[in-house]
Amino acid sequence: MSEVDAIFEKYLENLWDATQDDFLRLALSRAVESYRRNRNNAFKRYPYIVEKAKQLRKIKEYSIDHMEELAKETKDIVEELKGNCIIAKTPEDAIKYINEVVDEGSLVIKSKSITSEELHINQHLEERGCTVYETDLGEFIIQQLKSRPMHILSPAIHVPREKVAELLSKMLGKQLPPDIPTLVGEVKRFLRQVYFKADVGISGANAIAAETGTTFIIENEGNAKLVTGLPKKHIVIAGLEKVVPTLQDAMLVVEVASRYANYKAPSYVNLISCPSKTGDIEKQVVYGAHGPSEYHVVLLDNNRTKMAKDPVYKQALYCLRCGGCLYECPIYPLTAGHFGYLYMAGLGAILTRFLIGGIENAAPIAYTCLxxxxxxAHCPMEIDVPEMVLKLRQELAEAGLTPSWVKEGVEAITGIKIR
Amino acid sequence: MGGVLLWRGCTYPAKLVEELEALLRVLNHAKVDFSILEDEKCCGYPLILLGRRDLAKEIAEENSKKLNKYSLVITPCPACFRMFSQFYPTLGAKTPEIMHVSQFLHKLMQEKRIDASELKPVKLKVMYHDPCELGRHMGVYEEPRKILAEIPGLSLYEQRFVREKSVCCGGGSLLPVYTSSLSAMVAARKLLEEDRIPEDLDAIVTTCPQCILNIRQGIRWISEEKPINVRVYNLAQILDMSLRGEIQ
Known part of the structure; x- marks a missing residue:
């Protein structure tokens, strides 16, 4: 059996198992309806958001066309303001830089960053004797369960409260009831002690404003506030596509992404431009007043400049990661993240091919997408997923990576022997 | 050269004979002078979906010669319709004017070649399903609805998501060729959770052979747990029933 067929077979088995999981179905079905209800309420309150999404699409088009210039502009200003910035061509470059910043054996806390997964950063840090905690509740559960995220915004969408109670009871050595507020409180208590001891905080970014080097992080839990505010060092890991020209542009990303992610307003939007500083005594500037004394921005390329040069694939870089497409996909609610690799569904096929997983792992997703x-029709950036998936299928066919089952199926329905 | 060619597509003659016969009766009733190719082959769309533009191009060039003997090609298959309209030009294959059957039937009604006075009541509660290939990909939303609106006695159930937001039945894009059960589950979920079909719905009407087959699979899937009695018709069947005054 060829490698691609082996991957395909295993993938299909998982996909099939997922559809047989009644609990998963119920959880997703509820999540879809609740997402829609909240999104509709947010749209009713702020009907002009549709118009703003259109404006933002233009800004994203400009930003992707000028991605490298904007990254350079970001680097310049971050350094001028006493932060550090690296434009990492590959995940290895990024890891090399992070290794210089993070001492062996450090305690590292993270707020949600899918981009950091491209570096397999937790594994790298653990190999260097570091202890790493995910602090987003969903990510924390997934990390402790050694499971994989099933939605880009709600990673633990598939884990019921009973399972969380079991996990935390074992972890904390006391019997906990399957009561959601209690469980949330226990995680909060546990992570509190970790925050104050942590040496390094790692976050992602929803947008970065090139004019000031400001990172924008949208969140509801408040964990990103602590991760980026308490430890001595703060490292931002973000894809190059997150950079937009101005603060106003980045704010527009926040607005559109939140509304399409079903929030009227997220609890917090964190803005960070440079290390914490004070000049209160004799106007002498000292860094690391209350917040971190180091601000490191890692802008990751990892094939993004290649994508940006492709007239079809570059659209994938417009994605705001609102996650709305997943709820509206006809397949995702039946299978959750099993219809994907790290990134899910049709768009996920493209991101898998370029960012993490590679073309072999993108193949099954591309051939599952309807x-x-x-x-x-639901995307704020109107990303043409079918067009991209079609192109990917061509690429796969040219590389001889079409799964045999699909090829044989086409032979059967067309009567044409596929060479 | 001139005349109308009815391009049937692979699925109708192979799997949906009754549905095709209803279409032929309607066209004959309207006295449409049309031809059928006995040696009709695949339009090449499945090859496009596979990623093999090279093979699709060979077929397109061959088919193009046959199509160009006519001034108008009508087809009941939205995949063929999209293939001829959107992809043949990019493959360097010329075509005459292409219409989906729903557009053509609507034109016949506008020209009174099928007259509203000929239509007899069809007492059914139906839901129209927008096929992705015809709707979102080709922008044809209105004609099928206008035809259904002309049928006396028909009551229309409007589901939650229609037109550009309609929910795919799961029968497209080669998914059923390797996992027909997943396709059927997509259809079942669509009917129950997205369209929320009411208990008194008699039928689903659509304009795509893949949708007909796959929605039927979805109904079978649902019926394994709780039998439901919903039929799936192609649009021309409804018109045929109305012209003949009999519900099939």
Whole structure:
């Protein structure tokens, strides 16, 4: 069996198992309806958001066309303001830099960053004797369960409260009831002690404003506030596509991404431009007043400049990661993240091919996508997923990576022998 | 050269004979002078979906010669319709004017070649399903609805998501060729959770052979747990029933 067929078979088995999981179905079905209810309420309150999404699409188009210039502009200003910035061509470059910043054996806390997964950063840090905690509740559960995220915004969407109670009871050595507020409180208590001891905080970014080097982080839990505010060092890991020209542009990303992610307003938007500083005594500037004394921005390329040069694939870089497409996908609610690798569904196929997983792992996702275009109809950036998936299938066919089952199926329905 | 070619597509003659016959009756009733190719082959769309533009191009060039003997090609298959309209030009294959059957039937009604006075009541409660290939990909939303609106006695159930937001049935894009059960589950979920079909719904009407087959699979899937009695018709069947005054 070829490698791609082996991957495909295993993938299909998982996909099939997922559809047989009644609890998963119920959880997703509730999540879809609740997402829609909240999103509709947010849209009703702020009807102009649709118009703003259109404005933002233009800004994202400009930003992707000028991605390298904007990254350079970011680097210059971050350094001028006493932060550090690196434009990492590859995940290895990024890891090399992070290794210089993070001492062996450090205690590291993280707020949600899918981009950091491209570096397999937790594994790297642990190999260097560091202890790493995910602090977003969903990510924390996934990390402790050694499971994988099933939605880009709600990673633990598939884990019921009973399972969380069991996990935390074992971890904390006391019997906990499957009561959600209690469980949330226990995690809060546990992580509190970790925050104050942590040496390094690692976060992602929803947007970065090139004019000031400001990182924008949207969150509801308040964990990102602590991760980026308490430890001595703060490292931002973000894809190059997150950079937009101005503060106003980045704010527009926050607005559109939140509303389409079903929030009227997220609890917090964190803005960080440079290390914490004070000049209160004799106007002498000292860094690391109350917040971190080091601000490191790692801008990751990892094939993004390659994507940006492709007229079709570059659209994938417009994605705001609102996650709305997943709820509106006809397949995702039946299978959750099993229809994906790290990134999910049709768009996920493209991101898998370029960012993490590679073309072999993108193949099964690309051939599962129905190319129905419903995601495009709901996407704030109107990303044409069917067009991209079609292109990816061509690439796969040219590389001889079409799974045999699909090829044989086409032979059967067309009567044409596929060479 | 001139005349109308009815391009049937692979699925109708192979799997949906009754549905095709209803279409032929309607066209004959309207006295449409049309031809059928006995040696009709695949339009090449499945090859496009596979990622093999090279093979699709060979087929397109061959088919193009046959199509160009006519001034108008009508087809009941939205995949063929999209392939001829959107992809043949990019493959360097010329075509005459292409219409989906729903557009053509609507034109016949506008021209009174099928007259509203000929239509007899069809007492059914139906839901129209927008096929992705016809709707989102080709922008044809209105004609099928206008035809259904002309049928006396028909009551229309409007589901939550229609037109560009309609929910795919799961029968497209090669998914059923390797996992028909997942396709059927997509259809079942669509009917129950997205469209929320009411208990008194008699039928689903659509304009795509893949949707007909896959929605039927979805109904079978649902019926394994709780039998439901919903039929799936192609649009021309409804018109045929109305012209003949009999519900099939």
């Amino acid at each position: 190319m129905c275009g419903r995601c495009k």
